[in-house]
Amino acid sequence: MSTINDMHMVTSNDTVRTEQPKDHVMTPPPPSYDGTIN
Incomplete structure (x- = not known):
């Protein structure tokens, strides 16, 4: 069971x-990122 838990x-x-x-996208990114997304 321990092995299965580890895999999970x-x-x-x-x-x-x-x-x-x-x-990350949902979180307000920095100005630099904002410009790239725009």
């Missing part, structure tokens, strides 16, 4: 990493 944690981490960019 890795998958969860991967999902968080993939969603990180989305979260």
Whole structure:
């Protein structure tokens, strides 16, 4: 069971990493980033 939990944690981490960019976009980026997005 411990091994399965570890695998699940890795998958969860991967999902968080993939969603990180989305979260970054939602968060007000710095002026430099704003110009690039515009």
